[in-house]
Amino acid sequence: MPPPSLTHPDTELPFAGLRVLDISQGIAGPYCAHILWQQGAQVIKVEPPAGDWGRKVGVVRGDTSALALAYNGGKRSACIDATTGAGKAVLLGLALQADVVVQNFRPQVAERLGVGYAALAAQRPQLVYVSISGYGPDGPYADYPASDSVMQADSGLMFANRDADGGARRIGMLLADAATGLYAAQACAAALCRRYRSGRGGHVELNLFEACCALQANNLLEHALGGPAAAGPVSAPNGVYASRDGSVTLLALNDTQxxxxxxxxxxxxxxxxxxxxxxAARMAHAALLNQLVASRIATRTTAQWQEILSRHDVLHAPVRSYDDVLSHPQAVHRQSFQTLAQPGLGPLPFAGIPARGMRRDAGAAPVNGEHTVEILRDAGFAQPAIDDWLRQGVVRQAPAAGAGVQ
Structure with missing residues (x-):
């Protein structure tokens, strides 16, 4: 039986018609806005002339990066120099037409740009305003610089990911940023639900530090109840074992297993x-037991062990590369990965939000300023004013994504 439909017409999506102004950069803010886009919102991303710093981080091709593709697909982009008086006025004009504003500047930066919550809410009380920072708007760390790696260290995530010798390790993905983006999207949706009931907007404030703490609620409770615990498995056998042609993870959590x-x-x-x-006895003899299991797993191929372990209902999985994950039989059946057609880069795999029937097809990420003139016209700005701003460099219009890319 084929999987259920992944997408609905945009008009049937939950945030159809919602207007979002995304003035954030990097990951957490853009991901929050992108989740709203996936669920039907119209998202305008405003970038400075230098562009979102996320465009130049990680794997980069031309003027974009994997990070920019993952968190900005489908948005329309306007390039505005908000350090100028005219640019501030343009940005304010766009913000006052939005239902949601998302920003992740350090405290007080949005206020200096004229688009802080208080200034906007005074004129548009129904606005839902999402602020994301590193540590929050006040306190001894309010102005502390924050990044995903910094936050993984400072919030205990690296401590949670210790190796067998107790050494702290960074988790190999942008977990702090991505988790904060998810929390921000959920909090924004809750604020919109309240607005639909009461007509009132509100200020949604999140920070990476508290998001990472929330993500580790169970770990922190375990620590409070049990004290410091050694890193590693809590049952035996439990680990990754080499097969004849790969490796398999398997474990037994109780006597039945x-x-x-x-x-x-x-x-x-x-x-x-x-x-x-x-x-308890198995944990006391874990080294021996794991050695015995390893010797046995080494005698067959991964595929052979998958068949045997599945037949006996043992908790296990082959250790898959990303290429393996993309071709995973379940992913193929469920159509887990969408195709992102990014101009100049060809078709790319994209993992959207996993709620079926609640998301759009994957959208290409825009070039910085690709839709500037279109956005300003739609917002009601007069063409002579737009032309003046273009000449003065207050706003910039870029060619469409992929133009000129060989």
Whole structure:
């Protein structure tokens, strides 16, 4: 049976008609706005002449990056120099027409640009205003510089990801930023729900530090209840084991699961071994048990072990590369990855929000200023004024994405 439809017409999406002004940069703010776009909102992204700094981070091709593609697809882009008086006025004009404004500047920067919450809410009380910062608007760390790596260290995420020797390790993705973007989108949706009931907008304030703490609520409670714990698994066997042609992760969390594993590995004799009688005993002899399991897994291929372990209902999975994930049988069946047609780069795989029937097809990321004139016209600015701003460099119009790319 084929999977259910992934997309609906834009008019049926939950945020159809919602106007979002995204003046954020990097990841957390843009991802928040992009989630709203996926769910039907019209999103205008405003960038300075130098562009969103995320365009030049990580894997870069031309004037864009994987990061920019992941978090800005489908948005329309206006390039505005808000350091000028005229640019501030243009930005204010766009903000006063928005239902949602998303910004992730350091505290007081938005106020200096004339688009702080208080100034906008005084004229547009129904506005939902999303502010994302590193540590919040006040306190001893309010002006502290923050990045994903800084936050992973400062919030305990690296501590949670310690190696077997207790060494802290960075998690290999932009988890602090992405998680904050998700929390911000959810909080924005909650504020919009309140607005639909009451007509009132509001100020949604989030910061990376508290988002990372919320993400680790269980870890922090475990620490409070149990004290410092050694890094590593809490059951045995539990780990990644080399097969003849790859590797497999497998584990047993309780006695029933250990029994299934023993039978799958043709070692029912382990069930009578007093060293393996329960998880406490198995943990005490984890090194031996893991060595025994490793010796057994090394005798067959990954595919052979997948068949055997699945037949015995053992918790396991092959360790997949990203290429393997893209061709995962379940991903193929469920159409988990959309195709992002980015001009100049060809078709690319894109993982949208996983709520079926609640998202658009993947959209190309714009060039900085690709839609500037169109956006200003739609906002009601007169053409002579737009022409003057273009001449003065207050705003900039760029060619469409992919133009001139070889």
């Amino acid at each position: 250990f029994g299934k594993l023993c039978r799958a590995l043709d070692h029912a004799d382990w069930l009578d071994d007093p060293r393996f009688t329960d998880n």
